[in-house]
Amino acid sequence: MLLRRIYQFLMIYALGIALLLALKYGLGLSDYVVPGPGEIGRTAAVYAGPYLLAVLNTLAVAILGHLLAIGLATAVAILGRLTAWVGSFIRTAAYNIQAYPIVAVAPIIFILLGDGLASRLLIAAMICYFPLLLSFIGIFSEPVSEIEHFYESTRRTTWRLQIKIRAFENVHKISTVVVGSATMAVVGTIVAEFIAATAGIGYSIRIALYQSDLAKILVALFLIGVVTSLYLVSLEGLGNALQARLRRS
Amino acid sequence: MSVHPGSNLKHAAAIFLMAGFLFACGTNEKLEEVNYRLKWLYNVSTVGDLYADARGHFERNGLKVHVKPGGPERDALKELELGHAQFGVASADQVFRAVAKGAPIVVLAQLFQVNPLNWIYRPGRTPFSSPDDWKGRTIGVTFGGNDETILRALLARYRIAEAEVDLFSVRYDYTPFYEGRVAFWPIYLNAQAVIIGDKLSRAGESFGFVSPDRLGVKFVANSVVATRQMVERHPETVKRFLAALLQGWREALDPQNEEQAVRLLAQVDRETPEAVVRRQLAVTRELMLPAAGVAFGKIDLDAWRQTAEIMAAQRLIPAGLPVEAMLVTGPKPMP
Amino acid sequence: MNLEVRHLAFRHPNASSDLFSDVSFQLPAAGFHALFGPSGVGKTTLARMLTGDIRNFHGEISRDGSRRVLYTYNLERLPGWSSVRRHIEETAPPARRRQAGELIAEFGIEGCVDARFSRLSMGQQNRANLVRYLLQEFEVLIMDESLANVDELTREKIILKIKALFPERCFLYISHNVAEVARFCGRVLVLRAASKAPQVVCIQGADQAAERPAPPPQLLERAMLEIVHAA
The missing domain is CATH 3.40.190.10 (Periplasmic binding protein-like II)
Incomplete structure (x- = not known):
């Protein structure tokens, strides 16, 4: 799966570069507008190392933020299933807050928390939190009556058991949502860094944009693609292993 | 006041013709x-x-x-x-x-x-007479922006090593400057400087500008x-x-x-x-x-x-x- | 009498007609009885009313001495995180755990209870589910198609076993199998459409048990005819 994912990413990336180069040579554009292969190669030689560290820095924040969001979404979704009113309130609030563009919210967060790790972490968590929350509320509020009926009839139901049943029955859905939100966490972190942080690949991209250096951005995009693919494959692998273990009799 | 209907008609016709001509000029050209x-x-x-x-x-x-x-x-x-x-x-x-x-x-x-980029500072807290006064101070800079290039040029010109100053990555939020965490903040003299200056004046603080142009960096x-x-x-x-x-x-x-x-x-x-x-x-x-x-x-x-x-x-x-x-x-x- | 239903009337919210207009019947405290009727006539709804899950009806349900009425149906599943045996043992009251092994063996699922529920055939799943219910504390157990997908011989064996092991308890068996309910059940409550009066007709079944000789065919035939006629 890892190889296939990387292979697919490389194909998309190569296609994108090929299109850009076709545009460059077709329209006779300078290296300033679209860098040539030589320029990209030279930039990669110089910046691949530092950019890789920046991407790993971003990824670390994204993973932490993602974990934070998963934990928080689980907790809130569990609370949300207590009563229909609380659930519907949380759902409405989540939909509303989710609608705010992060570019508008991020500066407020950076003013309050500064431009350190806390802000990046919070924004990464925020951006993937609401989709997770909405999915988790759906999963944890939906009874699996053909299993839960027995426990309710025999008065054995506890909230832990209910959550366990619903989580177990929806493990594939949860795994898909977690993997999907991982991409959002990475993107959220990059956007946060781009807007206001002083570290990570988003910050590097911002500097490259200041300098109108598309070659640097292409190198950054390549590394983001590779590293994000690796992260997603790891998550998928983890999810599959978990499901396989659960299925094993 | 006498009224001359014939004369009025002529005037109206003349205005009409003129307007038509101008309209035609405007559209045909x-x-x-x-x-x-x-x-x-x-x-x-x-x-x-x-x-x-x-x-x-x-x-x-x-x-x-x-x-x-x-x-x-x-x-x-x-x-x-x-x-x-x-x-x-x-x-x-x-x-x-x-x-x-x-x-x-x-x-x-x-x-x-003259490049409008300056650095605003508060002489009451961090006086400035030459770039040597920057030593040990925190200076705001937009990494990747032209203020970074200008600042580095000034540092080089006045033989100040980067290690002798603290560079602070700035954004649109001026809080670090207001709080005094950053002593010199890059600012466009003909844009934000007027607004920020007003705020400082209202707070009873004096302020000044470091002009790279006057320090010889054009x-x-x-x-x-x-x-x-x-x-x-x-x-x-x-x-x-x-x-x-x-x-x-x-x-x-x-x-x-x-x-x-x-x-x-x-x-x-x-x-x-x-x-x-x-x-x-x-x-x-x-x-x-x-x-x-x-x-x-x-x-x-x-x-x-x-x-x-x-x-x-x-x-x-x-x-x-x-x-x-x-x-x-x-x-x-x-x- | 253990369970008594008097003049029960009910209409589903937003429905245009009554599901029950005047349902009345009585069930003794012990015995294996049946609730019979065509699909959609309201057997499951009536069962849910007996357990107390549905309360917004008119009339009265008296459950003197039957505080614990359990309802089980054939689509129920056991959680998939551990084996069927472990689930059965974990959910059985300590005093009844020893009986679990006996039921598992008698119900013919010994060979599969160490697997997870999803690996079992539908007939095995229904039997495993029934086992865990039988191990619970109850006075009345409503078994809604609980032996669906189980072959006839095994079903017969299971019903006789239930009757032998739990003679002091009351079972209400919901099934569409006329011959089966006529043969094994004491009373067969035939539930009919709301337009018919009375809505529930009580037929005497042959009530075959392991310790008694098989009922004569004429008795069975008469019971079956009465059930079909009533339905």
Whole structure:
């Protein structure tokens, strides 16, 4: 799966570069507008190392933020299933807050928390939190009556058991949502860094944009693609292993 | 008062014919359409561009100019090369980076004779008489921006090692400066400086500005640019555009036209109070026309050379770029 | 009497007609009885009313001495995180755990209870589910198609086993198999459409048990005819 994912990413990336180069040579554009292969190669030689560290820095924040969001979404979704009113309130609030563009919210967060790790972490968590929350509320509020009926009839139901049943029955859905939100966490972190942080690949991209250096951005995009693919494959692998273990009799 | 119906009829007929003629002239005369991409959003640094448009200077020169605002995500130079715009505004560092990568860009006119980028500070807390006073202080800088290049040039010029100062990455939030965590904050003299200065004054704090220009670093700011092909293949269009534009700028900066200029800016920038715009305009005038007798738009060859040297020294561009070849110097066209 | 239903009337919210207009019947405290009727006539709804899950009806349900009425149906599943045996053992009251092994063996699922529930056939799943219910504390157990997908011989064996092991308890078996309910059930409550009166007809079944000789065929035939006729 890892190889296939990387292979697919490389194909998309190569296609994108090929299109850009076709545009460059077709329209006779300078290296300033679209860098040539030589320029990209030279930039990669110089910046691949530092950019890789920046991407790993971003990824670390994204993973932490993602974990934070998963934990928080689980907790809130569990609370949300207590009563229909609380659930519907949380759902409405989540939909509303989710609608705010992060570019508008991020500066407020950076003013309050500064431009350190806390802000990046919070924004990464925020951006993937609401989709997770909405999915988790759906999963944890939906009874699996053909299993839960027995426990309710025999008065054995506890909230832990209910959550366990619903989580177990929806493990594939949860795994898909977690993997999907991982991409959002990475993107959220990059956007946060781009807007206001002083570290990570988003910050590097911002500097490259200041300098109108598309070659640097292409190198950054390549590394983001590779590293994000690796992260997603790891998550998928983890999810599959978990499901396989659960299925094993 | 006597009434002469016949005379009134003649007048009406004459007005009707005249209006028809003017209307016909207006529609039949084919205006050449060009796009002009600014570097930033409409603000005081674009007042001349807006003025030339509003006063009909472009039309009178046979041009229909779409004056388009810029922004952080816009790059006039790329738009010129891609043919989306025929004229644009870019800073000198942008121009050098583009030319270094083979972009066929030439500079038609230099808007700012003095770079508006300064560092604001509070003398009561962190006095400044020379860059040596920076030692041990925290200085704000936009990493990747031209203020970083200018600051590094100043540090090099005054032999201050980077380790002797603390560089702080700045954004649009001035809180670190207000809180005193950052002693020197980069600021555009004709834009935020007026607003931030007011805030500090209200708080009873004095403030000053460190001017790189006065410290001997002449780093060129915004200029009007076009592609070399545009200049070579459509010299008449370029001439007419420049004539109209420079006339607009001269008039906009003329204190006699201040009311019109301020009103014009108020229409496009509703966020900034008129009183602030008026003061911004006065500062802009000093930066664009610093001395009597300086022709607006003059290309300061020495400043361009110094800008190239600074950038080459910091390895932002290769050394030995043909600076003169990319500048259209000489007398500017007059309307 | 253990369970008594008097003049029960009910209409589903937003429904245009009554599901029950006047349902009345009685069930003794012990025995294996049946609730019979065509699909959609309201057997499951009635069962839910007996357990107390549905309360917004008119009439009265008296459950003197039957505080614990359990309802089980054939689509129920056991959680998949551990084996069927472990679930059965974990959910059985300590005093009844020993009986779990006996039921598992008698119900013919010994060979599959160490697997997870999803690996079992539908017939095995229904039997495993029934086992865990039988191990619970209850006075009345309503078995809604609980032996669906189980072959006839095994079903017979299971019903006889239930009757032998739990003679003091009351079972209400919901099934569409006329021959089966006529043969094994004491009383067969035939539930009919609301337009018919009475809505529930009580037929005496042959009530075959392991310790008694098989009922004569005439008795069975008569019971079956009565059930079909009533339905």
